[in-house]
Amino acid sequence: MSVERAGTGVSTAGWEPKxxxxxxxxCSYAGxxxxxxxxxxxxxxxxxxxxxxxxxxxxxxxxxxxxxxxDGVLVAGCHPxxxxxxxxxxxxxxxxxxxxxxxxxxxxxxxxxxxxWISGSEGQKFADVVAEIxxxxxxxxxxxxxxxxxxx
Amino acid sequence: MKEKLxxxxxxxxxxxxxxxxxxxxxxxxxHSQVEPIPFFLTTAEHVENLFLNNFCAxxxxxxxxxxxxxxxxxxxxxxxxxxxxxxRLLTDHRVERGRVFVVGLPCIGIYDRKKVxxxxxxxxxxxxxxxxxxxxxxxxxxxxxxRKEYLLPRCLTCPDHxxxxxxxxxxxxVANGPLAEEDYSDVRALEEWAPGERRRYWTRxxxxxxxxxxxxxxxxxxxxxxxxxxxAEPRWLGKGTSLDEQEMFHFTRAMxxxxxxxxxGECERVCPVNIPLMKLNKKLAKDIGALFHVPQAEIxxxxxxxxxxxLGDPDEFN
Numbered sequence: 001m002s003v004e005r006a007g008t009g010v011s012t013a014g015w016e017p018k019x020x021x022x023x024x025x026x027c028s029y030a031g032x033x034x035x036x037x038x039x040x041x042x043x044x045x046x047x048x049x050x051x052x053x054x055x056x057x058x059x060x061x062x063x064x065x066x067x068x069x070x071d072g073v074l075v076a077g078c079h080p081x082x083x084x085x086x087x088x089x090x091x092x093x094x095x096x097x098x099x100x101x102x103x104x105x106x107x108x109x110x111x112x113x114x115x116x117w118i119s120g121s122e123g124q125k126f127a128d129v130v131a132e133i134x135x136x137x138x139x140x141x142x143x144x145x146x147x148x149x150x151x152x
Numbered sequence: 153m154k155e156k157l158x159x160x161x162x163x164x165x166x167x168x169x170x171x172x173x174x175x176x177x178x179x180x181x182x183h184s185q186v187e188p189i190p191f192f193l194t195t196a197e198h199v200e201n202l203f204l205n206n207f208c209a210x211x212x213x214x215x216x217x218x219x220x221x222x223x224x225x226x227x228x229x230x231x232x233x234x235x236x237x238x239x240r241l242l243t244d245h246r247v248e249r250g251r252v253f254v255v256g257l258p259c260i261g262i263y264d265r266k267k268v269x270x271x272x273x274x275x276x277x278x279x280x281x282x283x284x285x286x287x288x289x290x291x292x293x294x295x296x297x298x299r300k301e302y303l304l305p306r307c308l309t310c311p312d313h314x315x316x317x318x319x320x321x322x323x324x325x326v327a328n329g330p331l332a333e334e335d336y337s338d339v340r341a342l343e344e345w346a347p348g349e350r351r352r353y354w355t356r357x358x359x360x361x362x363x364x365x366x367x368x369x370x371x372x373x374x375x376x377x378x379x380x381x382x383x384a385e386p387r388w389l390g391k392g393t394s395l396d397e398q399e400m401f402h403f404t405r406a407m408x409x410x411x412x413x414x415x416x417g418e419c420e421r422v423c424p425v426n427i428p429l430m431k432l433n434k435k436l437a438k439d440i441g442a443l444f445h446v447p448q449a450e451i452x453x454x455x456x457x458x459x460x461x462x463l464g465d466p467d468e469f470n
Contacts, residue, residue, distance in 0.1 A: 059407045060400065064388060067396040080467060090461035094444065097466065098410055098458075101439050102432075105343065106403070107351025115469040 017071035017137040021046045021130070022061065024054045026084035027119045028076035034123030042127035043134040046074070053077065054115075055088035059099045062113060072112045072137040074129070079117040089117070111136045112143060153259065154278075156323045157204045163255060163320065164227070165196040173227035173253045177212045179203045185276045186265040190215065206279055209262045209304060211418055213238035214372055216247045225251050229322075231259040232312035236414040236452070237372030239316070243452040246375050256318030258326040261299070261307035264421075268302055271295055300331060305430065306417040309334040311449055334448065336438045338431055354399070360425040361398040363391075367419035367429055368405060373412040380404070406432040411440050411457035415448050 023029040029050050035042060051057055054077025065073050075096060083089045096115045104110045114133055118126050160178065167173045180191035181203040188208045191201065192215075211234045219226055230238055238254065241247040263279060268288060275291035286299040300308060309332055314325045342350060365381070368374045380389060381401060389404075390397040406429075415437060419429040437448045443466055446457045 060389065060404055063400060063403050067400070080463075087461065090463070090465070091458070093465055093467060093469065094458055094461050095407075097443055097468070098436060098439055099407070102403070102406065102436065104347070105339075105350065105432075105435050106354050106399075107347050107349070109347050117469055 015142060017045050017134060017142070018069060019046045019072040019074060019130070019133055019137060020065040020070045021048045021074040021076060022051050022054070022057045023048050023118075024056075024077040024084075024089075025050055025052050027078035027082060027117075028054075028126065030120030031076075031118040031122045031126040034120065035127045036123075038123045040123055040127040042130040045134045045137075046130045053083065053085055053088040054092040055083075055085070057092065057096075059095065059102075062099060062103070066108060066112070066143060069143075071140075071143040072114070072133055074133055075113075075115045076118045076126075076129070077115075079119055082119060108143075109140055111140060153208070153257070154205050156257070157202065159322055160204055160229070160255075161199045161202050163322065164193060164202065165199045167227050167253065167255075168193065168196040168199075172225070174224035176227035176229075177215055178229040179208045179210070179212075184274070185278065186263075186268055206261070206263050206281075207265055207268075209265070209418075209421060211237045211370065211372060211416060213241060213247075213252075214370060214375075216241060216252060217375060219251075220246070223251070225253055227253040227255060229255050229257055230315050230318065231257050231262075232310060232315050233259075233306060233414075233416045235315035235317065236312070237416060237418075240372040240412065240414050240452045241375055243454060244375055254315070254318045254320075256315035256321040258314045258321070258323060260313055260326055261303045261310070261331075263302050264304045271297075303331075304417065304421065306415065308332045309415075336434055338428075339435045339438055342431060342435075355395065357427045358398045358402055359395055361393070361402065361427060362425060363393050363398065363401065364424060366422040366424065367427075370418040370422045371405075371409065372414055372416065372418075373409040374405065376408075402427070402429070402432065406436060409433065410436040411444075411446065411451065411453075411459075413437060413448075414451060 023032055032048060054075055057075050062073050077089045077092055080089055080093060100110065100113060103113050116129050118129060164176050164178065168176060176193045178191050179188040180201050182189040185205065186207045188203050188205065190210055190212060212228050213230055213234050214237065216226055216228065242249055268276065271288055272290045277289045277291060280287040280289060284299055285296055286302060288295045288297065309330045311330055313328050368379065381391065413433045417430050423429060440457050441447045444457050446453060
């Protein structure tokens with residue numbers, strides 16, 4: 001790992017990304033649980049916030065996470081068709097297709113924000129997704145939205 | 153538009169006298185030719201103060217929200233764009249059709265006060281249209297310029313020069329059709345930039361925000377009974393002026409009006425610090441059109457694009 005990101009002057013020595021993961025209670029949180037009970041290792045960079053449904057994730061949560069120091073945000077829910085509430089994740093899909101593009105438009109590197117469908121039986125997938133995002137965000141370096149953190 | 157003033161005066165006087173409407177919302181003269189202000193008439197005696205010219209940009213139908221309680225019938229003057237705003241309020245069941253009396257105003261374009269004031273900071277006497285050209289007649293002389301360059305951005309792509317519906321129309325209908333196609337060129341240009349450049353661009357824009365809420369107050373799509381920025385809870389949604397809260401405000405507003413924005417551009421027009429808010433709204437309108445096949449011209453829809461879904465929606469999240 002480079003000690004300094006090229007051209008930024010920001011030291012990344014010893015830096016580990018913080019990733020906020022919004023996991024739906026019924027699928028992705030159970031998937032994370034399965035990863036744990038199956039003893040599948042995954043990076044500890046993710047901080048999971050359990051939500052009743054991926055449809056609960058307000059786009060404001062995502063922006064606020066970035067503003068308060070997250071380097072990456074993951075929204076994980078049931079596969080389309082599998083929602084515990086039948087249709088919640090279909091609304092999530094529409095909403096976050098737009099949010100993803102809007103965040104990118106506002107200049108937030110698109111790989112920092114990801115939406116994934118992870119079922120309760122996909123412990124391995126959960127571990128793989130977390131590993132993949134952590135790797136990508138590490139390569140991108142700190143989100144440097146510290147200027148956004150002037151009110152805490 | 154000025155030539156319709158006498159007809160407007162007659163009409164409003166008649167409507168107020170025969171109690172078709174309890175009061176009427178139109179325009180009166182402001183500080184100068186280019187700054188007409190809203191006018192709320194309760195009696196026919198006030199019609200002499202009515203004012204009308206090609207700078208009457210305000211969407212008056214938003215004021216209907218101030219008269220929800222009670223049972224007055226409110227008369228309102230509406231251009232094509234204002235009618236779309238009114239349609240937004242009707243579709244959202246915020247305003248009852250039976251309590252609004254719409255006086256439609258055919259319109260071929262409203263001039264951008266800021267652009268005209270660059271040429272005439274003061275002393276503009278009148279604006280005379282001559283086909284594709286316009287003569288800005290000032291105290292210091294005339295200036296002949298292409299009309300298109302001085303219109304509000306929304307007027308260039310305006311699909312309805314005539315209001316879609318009305319109870320009464322002032323004057324004759326005018327030839328319809330936009331002067332230019334909406335090609336989202338400004339959004340596309342910004343999309344081409346590097347992410348870091350865009351970040352700096354938007355930071356510079358949001359930094360200026362005063363949290364005056366003019367954009368929200370003027371927006372026909374921002375018609376919630378209670379706005380999330382007006383209440384104490386949730387605590388994590390701040391009310392202060394700091395860059396993060398300012399960005400949060402504009403991001404939230406853009407998402408809240410996504411698929412509901414009628415594209416009138418009033419938010420951008422009233423912004424005292426010139427934040428290019430339509431670049432946010434248009435970005436969302438463009439993506440909604442591309443992803444969910446709901447073109448801007450169809451909005452307001454009965455069920456808004458983000459309030460519904462299709463099984464076959466694009467899925468890139470796997």
